[in-house]
Amino acid sequence: MKENKIKKINQLADGKFISLYDLQYKNKLDQDKHWTVATRKDKEAVEDFYLNKKEDKVDAVAIAAYHIGYKKLVIIKQFRVPINDYLYELPAGLVDKDDKDVVESVTRELKEETGLDLLDVNNDYSIEKTYLSPGMTDESIAMIFCTCDGELNKDGLEDDEDIEAILVSQEEAKQILKSKAKMDVKAFFMLQNFALLGEKMFV
Incomplete structure (x- = not known):
């Protein structure tokens, strides 16, 4: 079974406290899927967390x-x-x-x-x-x-x-x-x- 893995991120909305991102990922069947996520992180932190798997700080x-x-x-x-x-x-x-x-x-x-x-x-x-x-x-x-x-x-x-x-x-x-x-x-x-x-x- 393959691990779910995020391949690409796309910002949908940039708010003062919350932003929205579309995450493109591979599911366990190796199919391309999309998931919309709300986050408090800035864009740099989002990229580090989702693409580089860097540990994030508590919000x-x-x-x-x-x-x-x-x-x-x-x-x-x-x-x-x-x-x-x-x-x-x-x-x-x-x-x-x-x-x-x-x-x-x-x-x-x-x-x-x-x-x-x-x-x-x-x-x-x-x-x-x-x-x-x-x-x-x-x-x-x-x-x-x-x-x-x-x-x-x-x-x-x-x-x-x-x-x-x-x-x-x-x-x-x-x-x-x-x-x-x-x-x-x-x-x-x-x-x-x-x-x-x-x-x-x-x-």
Whole structure:
């Protein structure tokens, strides 16, 4: 069986945050096929990743944060244009090129979206890179488990960010799940596990 292999790339759209590419590849039957991919990479990084098989950097961080003072999980409710509605998510954000590591990204994004201060990262539970929707995008995230402290505020939100940060108890996590409210998959699994395990997820 021959390995699937990308032979050629063609840019379809160049956006500020996301671009589209047509990838020409060989399938396992050695047939020429095409796949449309959304990516956050610039063109040079796309070529390195797909044509030269160079290891890519993680795109973003997702933050599973436990507030040690209130003993609650930190989640957010955010308006997302593609969904045209608010949904539950975890605090998250893009990794800046100048960030020395993902901890710097987590510290910044947690503060911006919730007003809370990062205390400690649990490296045993965190993962440096995982993929969100590999059927349509190469986007990857670092999933970081951590503890935090402080008071919620909206002082760091950008103009286009419509976010409400929420502290959720174990019982409240169960109620959110029962409500069948809209949420992204990361928030779903985090709420589900927190409802079952509580602070054991973080200590």
